[in-house]
Amino acid sequence: MTTFTKLSLTTTLVLSSFLMSGCATGGAGMVGASSNVKYGDAKAAETVTADFGSSDLQSTAETLTQSLLETRYIAKAKQPPKVRLRTVNNLTYEHIDTKAITDKIRIKLLKSGQVRFLADTANLNQVSAERDLTTTATTKTKMKAMTDSDYIITGNVRSIKKANDDVKDVYYNVSMELVDPQSGEILWADEKEIRKVTAKSSMGW
């Protein structure tokens, strides 16, 4: 028995009113799909829910890329260093596509022309397979050139959620690090913090 039916039953019997089942729950008039589609500004602030959204993705990529490009290891490098961007760990309460974050950062960094990127570890096998098809022998030296990076970028997304009867507060922290793979030294680190607060309405359906 649906919630709606239960409520109808309750209302009918308790308030002794007649058959109020005319108000259907679904099927709001969708005449033509195209009439409901609009293009929006991809960079406009998105506030549909408190979840990690497109605005957060954009602002995170913007802030962290800018900060990274200003670091002396990249800004003052004699030639653009080779970088491998590792996966950003999702340590939040949401299924965030962290690859979208790394992809956006990679694109921004590449566009700057200040760094060169090596294939992801995940894609490395595909790159190797492609090489094997085009060259007869892949020497160890060549393989080394494919895998050796000057720097590695890693990161984490974390979140803290708090709620009471009135408000829900979500705090996101996206942190990234530039690491020297030879020494393990952390050369740069920065973070982007986002806080979202949603309030419960006092009356509603």
Place this chain on the structure above:
Amino acid sequence: MTHKLSIIGCSLLCALQLGATSLDSDTLRSSLSKPQFDQTLSTLSADTSDQDEFWYWLDLARLQQANGDFNTSINSFEKSFEILDEYENRAKVSLRSVGSFLGSTFLSKGAESYYGKGYERTLMHTLNALNYAMMGNFEGASVEMRRMEQRQEFWLNETEEKIKEAAEEKEKAEKEGSNVSSIPSEYSMSAMLEDDSVRKLANNYQDPFSYTLSSIISNIAFPTENLGEVSLKRAITLNPDVSKAFVKLPASALPPVTAKVKPIVKGKKATPTVAQPLQPKIEKMEITVVILAGEAPAVKIEKIRFPLFNGANYASIDLPAFNPPINDISVVTISTDKLRLQPPRLLQTNAMAYKTLKDELFGELSKAVVRATTKAVVAKQASDNFGAFGGLMASLVMDVGSSAADSGYRNWEMLPNSGYLSKFEALQGETFTITMNDRQESFTLPKDKKGVLVLVSYITNDNIRIDHVAY
């Protein structure tokens, strides 16, 4: 006009009947064996009458998982999360909540919409974590385990509200001359609520199974971060038997180290290498076996006679009760060449369900008595104003209404009743055997992986599915 009203009335009754009989609790629970399972799953998937019910999506999600449809199971779980999220984020004064409150106050317990108890809200994320894990997405699985903990916060707030509400109802019932401080002797659950397994539980929403699994999944997803430690400590606090779930292979069980021999070069004699301290080749791997067995107790509304107005009158009150769990197993053994294990039963859904009922019972009893008193007063007024026939009609209308509502009051009936967990070491390529009651299933380990997670879905004795993911 009368004719039209009759038609509308009949249609409404038919709709109620159809809703109730689309796949009712008894039919669902008796149609899970292998020959019927596909039909049951497709009927449940096609049933549109209960798609706004929290329990519907949970039931569907468990069956989809047991069928190996992990992705569709995730989608079904997400639907149930949406329903619960909407409930948790509802306006402070919500018309739906008011309607539900009125229904449960005047009509029947069954008029309330079911949004799950603490243990169900925990376990829906745990089972969904297994869906992600079985698809090789351990990071996604660990997200679900964190959501599991987050979800408990709302349950605790809700429980506090219920305690306050129960105190008010108790006061009201006592003012009207009803004793609501002891469990009615006719109540079928009386003995069950005092069971040792129920008494031993720390609370009604945290289970050691979920925390142990959370610890294992975190360590697989983030091997360098040691994120699983806190969860494991919590699991051991909830049930010390958790430590029995982890078994290491004794050093003597590892294959002997053999000396390297130089390859034979044509025209030269093969000579053994100079004795050097050799590192043993690691051939062991970690295996996690998760067994989800049986189906949880199914909630029902039980009607019992209860004295009102200082025993001057008797009324039929309705209390939530349970049909017992089904298709469960009692003994699990895992055997390898070197080990023989008896994984502990870390998930005891029946005990958690009974514990929740026990914690809420006096609140429910007070509410039921207030409801019965209200009904008795309404019937009396109808009788006073319209004669004996009027009183009878009023009672009949309320009884029919409450029976119709009760039949739709359902919980997560397909939730596994038991969860067994074991993490042990074995040699790559080895075959191990899982014995569940009289059923024996064998599994051969892969040879080139660090570990493997095995999920055994035991729906009935003839309907068992084993899935695995290597990492």
